Amino acid sequence: MREKELRLALVCYGGVSLAVYMHGITKEVWKLLRASAARGAPYGATPVVVHDTEAVYLELLDALSPHLNLRVLTDIVAGASAGGINGILLGHAIAGGHDMEPLRDLWLNGADVEKLLEPIGAARRFSKWWASPLVWWARRRGIGMDMAEPAVQAEVQSKLSRLMRSRWFKPPFSGDAFTRMLYDALAAMEEGERGPALIPAGQPLDLFVTVTDYHGAPEHLRLHSPPDIVETEHRLIIAFHSAGSAPGCGADVDEPCARSLGHRAELTFAARATASFPGAFPPARIGEVDLVVKARHEQWPEREAFLARLFPQRTNYADATLIDGSVLNNRPFGPAIEALRHRPAHREVDRRFVYIDPKPGMHRTLAGNPSALPGWFSTVLRSLADIPREQPIRDNLAAIAALSARVRRLRFVVDGMTPQVDAAIERAVGPRFFLFRLTPARLSDWRTRTNGVAAKEAGFAYAAYAQLKLSHVVESVVARLNLLGDHAARGTEEATRAAVWAAVRAHGFDAVAAATARGGAASEFVIFLRTFDLGFRIRRLRFLIRRVNALVQGLGDIAERRAVEGVKAALYQILAPYLDRRRAGFYDEVLREACANDPSGNLSALGEAMDLRDLDTLSDERLTQVLAGVPSPLRRAMLRAYLGFPFYDIAMLPLLEGDGIDEFDEILVDRISPDDAQSIRRGGAAATLKGIQFNAFGAFFSRAYRENDYLWGRLHAAERLIDIVVSTLPPGTPFDPVPYKRRAFHAVLDAERPYLTSIPELIASLETEISTPRPGDGGAP
DSSP: OEEEEEEEEEEEOOOGGGHHHHHHHHHHHHHHHHHHHHHTOOTTSOOOOOOTHHHHHHHHHHHHTTTEEEEEEEEEEEEETHHHHHHHHHHHHHHHTOOOTTHHHIIIIISSHHHHBOSTTOOOTTTTGGGHHHHHHHHHHTOOOOSSOHHHHHHHHHHHHHHHTSOSSSOSBOHHHHHHHHHHHHHHHHHSOOOOOSSBTTOOEEEEEEEEEEEEEEEEEEOSSSSEEEEEEEEEEEEEEEOSOOTTOOSOTTSBOOOOSSOHHHHHHHHHHHTOOBTTBOOBOHHHHHHHHHHTTOOOTTHHHHHHHHOTTOSOGGGOOEEOGGGTOSSOHHHHHHTTTTOOOSSEEEEEEEEEOSSTTHHHHHTOOTTSOOOHHHHHHIIIIIHHHOOOSHHHHHHHHHHHHHHHHHHHHHHHHHHHHHHHHHHHHOTTGGGSOOOHHHHHHHHHHHHHHHHHHTTHHHHHHHHHHHHHHHHHHHHHHHHHHTHHHHTOHHHHHHHHHHHHHHTTTTOGGGGGSTTGGGSHHHHHHHHHOHHHHHHHHHHHHHHHHHHHTTOOOHHHHHHHHHHHHHHHHHHHHHHHTTSGGGSOHHHHHHHHHOSGGGHHHHHHHHOHHHHHHHHHHHHHHHHHTSOHHHHHHHHHHHHTHHHHHHHHHHHHTSSOOOSOOOEEEEEESTTTOOSSOOSHHHHHOSTTHHHHTGGGGOHHHHHHHHHHHHHHHHHHHHHHHHTTSOTTOOOOOHHHHHHHHHHHHHHHTTTOTTOHHHHHHHHHHHHSOOTTSTTOO
């Protein structure tokens, strides 16, 4: 059967109290990931105990297995505001194998007006008695009393009254209480049932949270005249990254490896900042987190390093003031798209961008009568709050479509070149090269010959390729020197760039034409590449791994397939030292200090530290050992891919625009929203969610509202996730997802019934709706 990874890059929108609905969705994503991890656990590993819908997802993945052996993982999460909180909690669960079940209490009990209100200035019995007409007006215009239970109506009226009579012209909600709630929720996750990490070793995991820097940071921009200007940048991304090489990670790329995205205090600060809704919560400052850490008698040893990374241009971190991430970036596709760079591909990949939109199209109903001239207050509110959050994602979709188009072109180019490249390899090393016993020296000699033939036969194309390659290598060296010398903090990156380019020209490293002249292998240009061209080595090994991925699909014998999987694991071991050289932590303090003082004067020291030539020799020895144990047809195909890579690289590098595309697969976009899940009840958010009321603050006023939205979040996510999983099957493959959806819906209701005590009528109604097929649905629930 085909092996494939379904990789989900999750983008979570803001939604105020609809955070409760989004929690139901992210929890369901977590359950799908747990089911996939349990199914793919290495032999002899501790069995993963599955709960409620996890068993259904296991059945679904097993049912696909006659056609497809599918593994599901989430390796990129981006979120803003309420979506930022949910993204952080999901990322924490994925990285460390932490438990999301305790979060039910955070949302159902904690996300309540009574818990969020600032104690100072909160309303008392007779506070602002004259505001009662405003309370009546807000109730009539904002929150509908459409839930039948009188107790709910009384609860909403009482809490709305207290909110309206609390202090004015200051945020009514408590930042300190919110910070404590988030910190304790992360702690509860860590104290819950511990499972395996939900991402394989060696697979990067990235989490991005958007925030808005209230004061902003100076951004230097270069012009023609004046040569330098300064503008204030308010957009800020708090990024967390795990490269998957933490202590304890095994060599097996499929083995899960517990790791951390960051200290609990860092995640708390990011969550608190991204959800600092203007007017509702006070802006976030680091002092709130410091107080919680101190009150819990805990330590935060990474505090200074985290804040220095987040605010490189500040000296007084206590003054940094952050507000809601949705103010400037409510739909954070950008950082998620950028994170696609350098994603390893262990097998065929089905890459999806999945975005969670809790209220799609709701702005159309909130905008009012389009023919009427808006009033003063409406214009101000829409321009400052609503419109910036509601901009369409057309540009993001265009960027994703451009990436997919570039991948299609690359695959077309590679497939079309293969016969000519194979012939060129034979001209370089002989038509029967594969009959010779493979040795490290012979492999190195063949590689040198094919490099020379590729350069000469490329003709004019090689000159452009060589210039582009030189530019990439020099810029990567500049970036590495700036990183090691911490020049970003000093604002001296441009000085480093100018000095490095001057050194390159002074030594003749830019004489690219020498590579195709007589004795080109000993030219200064080629020596420079052998010393610093880390990207080419990584691209070549990953190209070889991709070729192995394609070859394994044609193998029918299970023993052969397992042998090839072992080959891939060995190739990743060969690749790992090259990837290590991208990390700043690979280099010692002596080199860091030298780069800080004189970056361009330490080019040779950096080359010695990278030590690529000796690493190439070691890699040749390891690759020779790997190929020696491979059947002859497969060994021949691998050798052709490895030796022929210079030919492919000449064609691909201009299309790659760097060395960032490793997955080599197109990208599809899926949405999870109330409008997309119609199996149980049609009508979208208006027919299912309560939190959409009062400009999306509705769920803060009633536990019944929160239970309602949380339950629908799980149900909607179960339906859409099953749709997404089934869509990975080859086109035309017959498969009926309806029985799995129905079982998942019942599993959700059975699991949540003991906890959702405020909505028994809804659960009873859902039981009936799920079990009763609608006319014309073809048996769908």
